[in-house]
Amino acid sequence: MTTAAIAVVLLVLAATNVWVHLGPSQVHLVTGPVAALLLLLIGKVSGLTWPELGLGPPALRRGAQVAAVAAVAVAIVYAVAVAIPATRGAFRDTRYHVGLRAALYTALVAIPVGTVLFEEVAFRSVLWGLLDRGFGDLVATVASAGLFGLWHVLPALDLARTHTSVRGAATARPGRVVITVLVTVGFTTIAGVVFAELRRRSGSLVAPIGLHWATNGLGVLAAARVWAITGPAVDLPPASAAPEPVTQPVWQRIARRLRSSGS
Numbered sequence: 001m002t003t004a005a006i007a008v009v010l011l012v013l014a015a016t017n018v019w020v021h022l023g024p025s026q027v028h029l030v031t032g033p034v035a036a037l038l039l040l041l042i043g044k045v046s047g048l049t050w051p052e053l054g055l056g057p058p059a060l061r062r063g064a065q066v067a068a069v070a071a072v073a074v075a076i077v078y079a080v081a082v083a084i085p086a087t088r089g090a091f092r093d094t095r096y097h098v099g100l101r102a103a104l105y106t107a108l109v110a111i112p113v114g115t116v117l118f119e120e121v122a123f124r125s126v127l128w129g130l131l132d133r134g135f136g137d138l139v140a141t142v143a144s145a146g147l148f149g150l151w152h153v154l155p156a157l158d159l160a161r162t163h164t165s166v167r168g169a170a171t172a173r174p175g176r177v178v179i180t181v182l183v184t185v186g187f188t189t190i191a192g193v194v195f196a197e198l199r200r201r202s203g204s205l206v207a208p209i210g211l212h213w214a215t216n217g218l219g220v221l222a223a224a225r226v227w228a229i230t231g232p233a234v235d236l237p238p239a240s241a242a243p244e245p246v247t248q249p250v251w252q253r254i255a256r257r258l259r260s261s262g263s
Helices: 002-022 025-045 057-083 085-091 100-135 137-150 153-162 174-202 206-230 250-262
Strands: none
Touching (some): 002 025, 002 100, 057 085, 057 174, 057 206, 100 137
């Protein structure tokens, strides 16, 4: 039963990853919560209890405390990095060269609802719970973290195209794209281990949700602040590197990015 449930969860993850990059962006805020509910249903049908899913009421308070501490720590680190000119370049991502209102919407709505909620339910709640029941917490942490890293291959391609510290003043070359993907997968795998450990030690999914949101959401606000302070110090991506229509097949989008990287 556990093995079959894990297989179903992986199928849902694969389908969701393709849909997020293939389907219309207008429904992304709905996709995350709906897919999360589907995965929770799979977990419950498979026999997982709420505590095994990281959603047991007794652990929620401790999880919230850990989440708050983690968010404050990330906020301090980001604030210091933004204040120091030498480290501001780490935040120069053209996706977040936006005004305050757009940055707040992305950080407080789009990221927690469309990204963090689904990923935490998927990787640290249902998948981790099933793997823990079937193979133990060590396998659960390592396997879920590795899959979390692979989940970020397509986002890494976007990063190579939009982040000025990665691509430089022009479109990123194929070698940089490959390096960016490998580094992103490695970094998010390590992050997956940290998130899983927070979930295991606190017993609550709230703990990794807090750290995950702080890392991403506060990162958007930090990036918007850096652009507001410094302005575009390098050329923005040319028109040919603009985001492709969301209805374009994923494989065509990847091929187009690699072709534009080589030009």
